[in-house]
Amino acid sequence: MQLIQVLGTNHRQASVAAREQVVTARPAASLVADARQLLRASECLLLRTCNRVELYYVAPLEPGNEDAAKALICGAEQDLCLTRDQVDHFVGPGAVQHLFEVASGLDSMVLGEYEIMGQVREALAQAVENGWCGPVLRRLFDHAVRTGKRARRETAISSGIFSVGQCAARMAQQVVGSLEGRRVLVFGAGRIARVTAKHLASSRAGSITVFSRTYERAQELADACGGRAITAEELPSALEESDIVVGCASAPHYVIAPGDLDATVRCRRARPFVVIDLGVPRNVDPAVGEMPGVHLFNIDDLERVVAEHAGEREQEVQRVRAIVEEEAGEFDRWLSERSVSDVISELRAKAESVRQECLWLAERKLSEDELPTVAYLLDLLVRKLLHDPISAIRGAAADGPEANLLAAAKRLFGLEEDPAARGEAGAEPTLTGGSHAG
Numbered sequence: 001m002q003l004i005q006v007l008g009t010n011h012r013q014a015s016v017a018a019r020e021q022v023v024t025a026r027p028a029a030s031l032v033a034d035a036r037q038l039l040r041a042s043e044c045l046l047l048r049t050c051n052r053v054e055l056y057y058v059a060p061l062e063p064g065n066e067d068a069a070k071a072l073i074c075g076a077e078q079d080l081c082l083t084r085d086q087v088d089h090f091v092g093p094g095a096v097q098h099l100f101e102v103a104s105g106l107d108s109m110v111l112g113e114y115e116i117m118g119q120v121r122e123a124l125a126q127a128v129e130n131g132w133c134g135p136v137l138r139r140l141f142d143h144a145v146r147t148g149k150r151a152r153r154e155t156a157i158s159s160g161i162f163s164v165g166q167c168a169a170r171m172a173q174q175v176v177g178s179l180e181g182r183r184v185l186v187f188g189a190g191r192i193a194r195v196t197a198k199h200l201a202s203s204r205a206g207s208i209t210v211f212s213r214t215y216e217r218a219q220e221l222a223d224a225c226g227g228r229a230i231t232a233e234e235l236p237s238a239l240e241e242s243d244i245v246v247g248c249a250s251a252p253h254y255v256i257a258p259g260d261l262d263a264t265v266r267c268r269r270a271r272p273f274v275v276i277d278l279g280v281p282r283n284v285d286p287a288v289g290e291m292p293g294v295h296l297f298n299i300d301d302l303e304r305v306v307a308e309h310a311g312e313r314e315q316e317v318q319r320v321r322a323i324v325e326e327e328a329g330e331f332d333r334w335l336s337e338r339s340v341s342d343v344i345s346e347l348r349a350k351a352e353s354v355r356q357e358c359l360w361l362a363e364r365k366l367s368e369d370e371l372p373t374v375a376y377l378l379d380l381l382v383r384k385l386l387h388d389p390i391s392a393i394r395g396a397a398a399d400g401p402e403a404n405l406l407a408a409a410k411r412l413f414g415l416e417e418d419p420a421a422r423g424e425a426g427a428e429p430t431l432t433g434g435s436h437a438g
Contacts, residue, residue, distance in 0.1 A: 008054030103148035165196035188248035247283030
């Protein structure tokens with residue numbers, strides 16, 4: 001039977017160096033294609049953020065399947081530094097609960113952060129646009145967004161420091177003191193760049209300069225935070241003038257190397273220069289941190305700031321968990337009802353096929369006057385025979401876990417053959433519950 005599953009790694013299991021290797025090892029489309037082929041996944045969705053790389057998919061759980069799944073993330077052929085014990089694998093209700101915790105900010109480095117909500121929406125939009133996901137994952141991620149909204153509306157999980165941008169500003173303050181009058185250069189114009197730039201502006205930074213590969217996007221962000229956008233020709237002078245550089249660009253390689261900062265370091269004469277790299281893959285060559293007067297931080301360094309303020313919202317965690325459990329239970333009920341409906345539809349379709357076959361055989365031996373009576377009797381017989389099994393299947397969904405009964409029904413009535421293998425267009429998978437498997 002098909003199950004919702006998720007496998008991936010995050011900031012708790014793997015360093016930023018390992019996570020960026022996973023991100024750059026292969027394009028998203030290639031990873032999804034491999035999941036479809038090796039895991040027989042009928043639906044896929046990839047969630048990539050600065051703190052996590054997770055593949056959500058719908059597929060059967062078979063012997064050896066978990067090892068094959070983890071190998072997709074570890075990428076043995078790319079010789080990554082990620083090991084399989086650094087990869088989580090959740091199945092069925094465990095996968096559903098994990099996603100709802102992610103959307104609610106419980107699994108984030110910054111407890112209750114807002115950015116993850118937008119990232120969950122964007123991951124769903126990408127999967128829909130590329131035709132990777134179907135009705136199950138679409139419903140799952142829509143429900144996850146609803147859960148995340150409810151958690152933030154009904155609890156104080158997002159009070160205090162609730163964004164990566166706020167943590168970045170706090171980290172810079174620890175080096176340079178007040179941000180008032182400080183000149184900031186932001187690389188990138190995406191979601192994290194917008195949040196960070198706006199928070200730095202609200203902290204009374206002296207100026208915000210934005211650089212992006214697309215000048216129009218840089219200008220849009222600059223307008224939103226009262227800053228200015230620059231072109232590539234203006235970048236060297238902007239680096240020399242800056243006190244704080246924040247890397248938020250979406251790039252597969254370093255955009256800042258030691259050579260780019262030589263002039264900056266010389267003209268500052270040991271005055272502290274802060275570089276905050278929020279990119280995954282990283283935007284800044286780690287060697288920059290060895291330059292005199294340069295204080296380099298990456299996304300993993302934010303954990304220190306987060307830890308200092310973790311107690312501010314810990315009392316809200318249990319309230320959010322209660323919401324997550326309630327919403328996950330509601331989704332599981334929908335999934336059970338859908339699974340039951342699929343089995344009942346298959347059962348009725350098979351019964352109708354048998355009835356039509358019997359009627360066709362009877363046509364050879366009956367007159368035209370007798371056929372309507374026989375057709376009525378065959379229809380009545382099929383409905384009578386199916387009444388009790390269908391009632392039992394529906395009752396199982398209402399009473400609780402129905403996986404065993406559905407499996408028995410599929411075996412008993414010969415419904416186990418995969419509709420996709422028979423080439424039946426439009427066939428959808430039957431899903432049932434499961435548990436954490438890794």
